[in-house]
Amino acid sequence: MTTGATPRARPRTVRTRSEGQWAHGYREPLNFTERFKRDSDGLDVRDRIIGVYARNGFASIDPSDLRGRFRWYGLYTQRRPGIEGGRTAKLDAEDLEDSYFMLRVRIAGGQLSTAQLRVIGELSRQYARNTADITNRQNIQFHWVRIEDVPAIWEQLESVGLSTIEACGDTPRNMLGCPVAGIAADEVIDGTPSLNALAPFVGDPAFSNLPRKYKTAISGCSRHCTIHEINDVAFVGVLGPEGQRGFDLWVGGGLSTNPMYAQRLGVFVPPEQVPAVWVGVTSLFRDYGYRRARAKARLKFLLADWGTEKFRTVLQEEFLGFTLVEGPAAAPPSTLRRDHVGIYPQKDGRFYVGVTPSVGRTSGEMLTRVGELAERYGSQRVRTTIDQKLIILDVPEAHTTPLAEELEKLGLSADPSVFRRHTMACTGIEFCKLAIVNTKDRAKQIIAELERRLPDFEVPVTINVNGCPNSCARIQTADIGLRGQIITTDTGQHVEGFQVQLGGGLSADVGFGRKVRGLKVAADDLPDYIEHLLQTYQTNCLPAETFAGWVRRVDESTLTPAPR
Missing domain, CATH: 3.30.413.10 (Sulfite Reductase Hemoprotein, domain 1)
Known part of the structure; x- marks a missing residue:
């Protein structure tokens, strides 16, 4: 069975007790997380970090901010060194956590300029003990960050158009995009304009209190490199019913301890409708999503109970105000290797070079050096991928081999073993x-x-x-x-x-x-x-x-x- 032939979701038995859905009038919080979100929006914690916690230190942080709202700005406490794995489930959070933080930098579509990469490298060396891990959602994570340094990190990130806002929390997490969007010779559609059109909704209070985390992917890649099947909402490049380029809409994917693949709604979404449809699906999740039990609060559980037909009907009638056009399924992935590792031609005659950090582990020094090499060999654009990889765009053909050789010296191979x-x-x-x-x-x-x-x-x-x-x-x-x-x-x-x-x-x-x-x-x-x-x-x-x-x-x- 190909990915374009996903079976229609069958509704499960509809729940009868209250699941805390706002659309049904249930506004009284049913768990600790819902209470702290009601008491103060996660976005409000920024002012307290700058004005109170960074000045007074770790001990001054309110627990509901520390283990809750900090996530709205990409901050998690690290594990305290020396605690063995067998004690993980036996200790409370305050016993497990260190006074240092992981800080996640949000990078929409994995799109970075070399100037931005240089700042990330400098911040890593200055504030994060030279750590910088590429995640499988195109973010970069620092470790060993002190609360006292967070405002300075934010200031430098924001000076080059980056941020940590809603990198975690019950929010729209970093939105995935094909790292070679707009340049790949075989793409169905460039998803970048649609991805950029959603930027105003990041940090929007209308979507800063969702039932759980919420993952978005938008791509016209023929390889399906963003793995739309496991995102809450995904727009997949497709040729529409009249041959126009647009997107096939999928909803309700997610893994964790109860994995479910996303389901097609069977509709065609033109690029100009992407913002409205994304807002509609997200608003539906916000209002109808389950808020009683955290383990059941992802969109996939609502879709499993409703089925695709009811979901589509509610989406159109209550949140869009118009009927979506019936559409075909996207073609299956064009290759078994859904990444972009290697050296490939761009549609403009230049090339991109995709390389493999070992399991996403890089460093500030390495990233700084990657930026320097990219610029030396003719590029100012670098991309992160959902497979913890790096790609340098816009390289003249004559420079691809010497660039790949220099990257190999850093441990970044454009021709790695199958295992790497x-x-x-x-x-x-x-x-x-x-x-x-x-x-x-x-x-x-x-x-x-x-x-x-x-x-x-x-x-x-x-x-x-x-x-x-x-x-x-x-x-x-x-x-x-x-x-x-x-x-x-x-x-x-x-x-x-x-x-x-x-x-x-x-x-x-x-x-x-x-x-x-x-x-x-x-x-x-x-x-x-x-x-x-x-x-x-x-x-x-x-x-x-x-x-x-x-x-x-x-x-x-x-x-x-x-x-x-």
Whole structure:
């Protein structure tokens, strides 16, 4: 089944008790988060950070701001060093957290100028101990940030048109776009104007109190590189019923502990209607979204209960005031590799160069150097991607090879191994209060070992490493999804390990990864297990059979670790 043939959502049994939906008159908060949002809008915390907390220090921060409203400006407390993963679920937030912050820089569509990249690099070195991680939503994250330094960081970011506003929280998070929008020779439509048209709604109080986080993607990329299937609302490039270029509308995607793919509403959205439709879907979520239980507050649960027909009817009648035109499904992704790693021609005769930081880990020094190299070889535009990668645009053909060689010296390869190209990792226990295991270092170890052991392996198998039961690293959609947990060995030791899900996919094989009963692997054994698994696949797969297709075909015993 291709992504253009997603089945129509079937309504579930409609809930009978109050779910705290504003549209039904339920304004009394039903949980702690809804109470603090009612008491003070998350956007209001900026003034307190500048006027009070940055002046008086960490100890002066009100708890409901610290563990709540700070997220509206991209701030989370870090995990206190030295707390082992087995204690994560046993300690309260105040016992887990350090007095330093992760600060997330919002980068719409991953679009950066070299001047902006230079500022990010300088801020990283000055205030964040040289940290700078590229996320899978095109943001850049600093660590080790002190509250006293936040106003200065904001001032420098804003001087070049960047911000941290609504990078987290129950808000419209950073909006995804194809990193080569407007220049890719094979794109259906340039989504940049539509993406830019939504900028005024970022920081708008009308949408600063949504039931939960809210994720948007807008792209005309033929590769479907923004992975629209797992966003709350997505506009996917398509040729309309009369051949005009526009968007196919999808709603209700999301992963975490209860993953669901987005569903097509079956409508065609011309570019000029994108702002109105986005406002309509977002307003519907704000007013009808469930606010009782945080675990059920994403748009996907409302869509699952309503079904696509009711959702479309309510959207049109209550929020748009006009009928959306019936439209065709977008074509399937043009390639199994939905990224833009490598050297490719642009439609203007120049080239772009996509390179691979290892699992998104960069540094201020590295980013500064990338900006310098981009400018030396003729570019002033850099992009981040949803796969934790970097792309330099507008490079003259004669400069592509020397630029790629210079980037390789920084550890940024335009021709990486399949493992370096297709492995992703979340923040992990190093900084995250929810994490149970180390992820970044573990993923790097897996990459290095598989490159050494399987140097000729070329099948684009994705390996996603997550540090907790959530899915920041999209483990359910990976060929090999690894979810961190503490496991007990045969000798009774408690060690870092991973529950394994296999065969997830978004391209030729659409579906979530298969959970093999009892399949857990100690972290130190992962290279051995994955090597054995991939060798078994190569030996036993059918001609042209994908890894995901093979996983779904074989017996569970084939997928378990080899005897030691």
